[in-house]
Amino acid sequence: MADTPRNILTQGIFSENAVYRQVLGICSALAVTNLLANTLFMCVGVIFTTVMSNVTVSLLRNHIPKRVRMITQVLIIASYVMMVDIVIKATSPDIHRFIGPYVGLIITNCIIMGRAEAFASQNRPWPSFWDGLAAGLGYSMVLIAIALVREPLGFGTVLGMDLPGKDIWWYQWTIMVMPPGAFFMLGIMTWIARARLVKE
Template sequence: MPPDTVSTPGGALARQFWAENPIFRQVLGICSALAVTNLMFNTLLMCGGLIWATSMSAVTVSLMRRLIPQRVRMITEVLIIAVYVIMVDIAMRVFFPEIHRVIAAYVGLIVTNCIVMGRLEAYASKNTPFNAFCDGLGSGLGYSLILMAVATVREVLGFGTIMGYPLPARELWWHQWTLMVMPPGAFFVLAGGVWIARWFAMRREAAAAQSPPAPQAAPPQQGGAE
């Protein structure tokens, strides 16, 4: 990962949302991306939970960054993330009990989601609270953007609905693609998406390299597995 030189809140947000998108560019947080994306509404709740957890724990870690001893910093970060994730879990039990039954395991797993931990370690523990908040928010939104896109494809092809509403006249033309409902469906959609996004990115970088003076193009990221 390039050194964290972004110091404006907007820059931090934009970079995490797109240029360093956690899923397309860094290939982080894949396990939940595979599991919860067959229905858009469930995905939306999961994304809401992740946005809340990344942005709020980033603020908290940033506020406490001068107090947290170096030796126990990671365990403290996990504690802080866990607090915000449990809040999400309780809120879902109260407001969306049926969806909670389906995705509860993944909500709990946000605690160990590499996106959250990675942003706290790399950015929030060294930057001011508002910047850290924007960085976390950008990561969460970047994750959500991709997840919602994957979920849209899977729900349309797998269930023939959008946000639970049936597609117009689907009896006439739509046929269920069962694979899209099952976890492997996410592999295909996600991999196809990453392929397309990187193809665009590489074309842009190649175009940038041809026009001197060449701006420093970041080397392609090596995907780290979850």
């Protein structure tokens, strides 16, 4: 594999970002981005899962029977997601109450299975680690960017802290609190990214 970690990271985060290139993982992108704190927990969960599942699938790639390779990947991904779920529930129960249903859905996040199947099952653990990290960071970058618009416009806060002079100038955009707000933001972000970051 000629790809260096640097190339893998650049591709995964920018030019081949799974969210705006393949429109993968948008269920959670719509659901958890109205508050930045929720988004950050979700991103950490996804990064951990993509990295760990990629490395594990890569380590086992020569031992996995072909006909059960998908079920094996699901088993590996589901186990890591359950660990993430338990840890968030134990350390931040209030955030878990809100993002809990979506943490479970990380299992079905197509980015993770996509990277395990397309990259980790054919590459060594070290490049697979970087590929998982890149996919997770790419996903996180888009989610954080959306949350950084939705939370200030929807709630007048950033990470729960009021914007300066909020009482004077701020007016609530209710749509940013609701999932359609994320649709608009995702559309705008995809537009900008494809125009500026992607060379067709």
